[in-house]
Amino acid sequence: MYISQTDYAILLNMSSNRFLQKAALFLLTALYLVFPTNAIAAEGALLSDPQAFAGNPDDPAQTLSLVQARSYLLLDVETGDAILSENAQEEVSIASTTKMMTALVLVEQVSDLSAMVTCGDEVYVSDPASSLAGLVKGQTLSYKDLLYGLMLPSGNDAAQVIAVAVSGSIPAFVEQMNQRAKELGMSHTQFENPHGLYGVGHYSTAEDLAILAQEVLKNPTLLEVVSTREYTLPANSKYPQGRTVVNSNPLLHETTVESNSQDAPSANPYYVEGTQGIKTGFIDEAGYCLVAAATQEERTLIAVVLGAKTIGLRNQSAAALLRYGFEHTSLVEIRDTLADIPLTLEAENTGILGRELPARLRIGEEVPSRLLMTNSDRDRFLAREGVTINLLPMEGLRAPIQVDQVIGRAEVFFDGALLLSCDVLSTQSHANAYHLIIYTAGAIFGVLLLLWAYLHHGRRRRRTASAGRRIAP
Template sequence: MKRKLALFIALILVIIPLTTSHAENSWIAAKSAVLIDADTGTVLAQKNMDKQMYPASTTKIMTGILALENCKLDEVVTVDDKTPYEIEGQQIYLQAGEIITMKDLLNAMLIQSANDAALLIAKHISGSQEEFAKLMNKKAKEIGAKNTNFINPNGLHDDNHVTTAYDMAMIARYAMQNETFRNIVSNYTYTIAPTNKQPETRYLKSKNKLLYATGSGNKITIDGNVTNIKYEGATGIKTGYTPEASNCLVSSASRNGQNLIAVVYYDPGNNLYIDSHNLLDYGFENFTNKKVAFKNEFIENIPIEHGSIPFVTAIVGEDISASIANDKAEKLKRNILLNDKITAPITKNQILGKIEYSIDNKILTSATIIAADSVDQKAIFSVVNTTQSGIVNVFTKWWFWLIIVFILWRLYIYRRRKKRRRRFKSKYKLKG
């Protein structure tokens, strides 16, 4: 009987966490999703955010970053002979020998999701798709992606072309800090004028319905209420689809100074818009982006050793904000961590430690603590001044040369007296 009871309790202990985990994200239909605060990078909600997924055309966010960082918008690009025949899926049908600007290519890629535009950008920057993929992966790691491997610039399916919802949220966050990128992805239409090979004007339109879709045929149900797919405050950024990836969407929105980014991967049908609405609503309704400390804000006067004054004024090194759950705002705690030993001399803006803000022992954000002003050593300790870089330099100090002159003068007096004594002794020895 005891054995059966023990097995029953063990089964309950296993089932409960599984049930709870499922309940926490059961409102998200996507296989993988995440919501972050775009300003702080804080994860506000997630479902399998570190699971590797096929990103489809959300890949083009990274391609757009590299294009903006390596090219000028008015840069002219000539279409090579191979690109028009190497691509499938969505495109603007570039022609061999066609001359087009980088601005048009970027808009074609990010708004129309043109695969040929993405491939041409990659070749223009790196010479080949393979070399460009190396650049993509290097940049992804620099941004903070942990489980991403890009094979191509457009997201066409490859079993080894993978990312995660979390990684793409970090990449999108980085991209949205670029003003030109923000301006492009916030638009849902664009026009490319006729070129040397294309006599017709190209009219482009985004598939990101969060930016514009209203009226009949563009409705979804949120919490039992029928509403437009268009999302209030939507600012971008990129859709994606392949049969293997299903529907994907990286979206962003801003309300009352709060900026959010949501990522949903493998989301069938209109669920990608329902999930995106729900995620963004959850963030706006339950979290506040609050500035918890200001640059140059006074922390305390810290005692120092060997200083010309007994303390140094410590201040916050930069503005810091935190995404705080509305029902836990009163639990916000501040923790000041100072370096073990603070000794003069101290230079202005020297790092003295850091300040952390946390809720329920979870660190939300942190910043450096710096010195408001310089503090010299006491005279007795300042004979030799060691700079922060460890280089000893006393030769520029006036008091050093004063000491040298004094020593030389005393040496001169000593030698004169010694010489006189010798003469005196020599004189009386001769007389004797």
């Protein structure tokens, strides 16, 4: 239950009759006392004042206060790091977010999505009030059409038709879903059906759904489908002109009115630039669910929201998570920041003159090129505040040492936490000091020997010349 300021104004202006206005005011006051105040205030702010929902980019705490769900997770795809999470490993009912796995199994099992499928009795869903693509028995359409009917309007009928078409029966298809979940490492997930209607043994976690969402985004076909705002399904006896279905993900739409509506569009407060899907869901047992992904400046984030109490709180939470990630966290280039830091490695008994070896870090491919940080930590890290580097000389290191030779290992810490370990390279060549002494002594000895030979030869020449003068007539 929610009441916006707009609703409030409408009720108070229904009539000029003061009695009716007082009655309306009394009713609204009673509702505020009966229903949770924070839920009413949050929904009211969202619907009447989009700017209140958008949050303050300079205040991460305000943005995070908008996240209200039983469990959630915000994931940075490149690093695989969780930016924020709450109860992310709790096994809960997941409603139609199930259809991400249904879609994944379909595209992995069917090579030709233009192949045609004829719908059978599987178009009849146990809960006819649930979301449907509007398929009819005997209708023929392509796997591609079924995929859009599955993911945009969240068609439970499409889910069952896909299961029978791909695997021969719904139980056989569900077995493939569970096998794929196991392969992906979704260790807290189990499916009982392809659509997400309630089952005691049908559950997952925010963490597992983030794993599944990453796999969906890797598939170009699925990425195109979940990013599509609307699609027209083929005509059938129920929809002779075909049916245009709209993506149920509110974060995709810049306005709140569908393109074929006669009403004037209004700004959608939940819209997040760069949204790429992925899937909404709702049943009573699961609450309102949404798995959303967005890419901005070549950076992709995934937000999983499970168990929100209202559709507004679900949309608000997912949008707030994504906005928090983009506005208050960054990926920091490690190599650019650390690779050119001049270092000095101290080592003993290396056979060089002195103990200090000029060095630099070599950050290899095993180390992620970028690390996830909050913006405040990023600024400090780039200024090298809180950064400490421990240098450990290689055991048995002896001269001679060449430029870019590995001479040890480094451990890089930020605020006391280990960020990475990598090789340390020499930036100068170093000769063996003992060899240098021998070479120097040898050179001196050689020079002295040459000098002695020169002087000795000179004396002999002078003696010979003197003797020659004495015997001359």
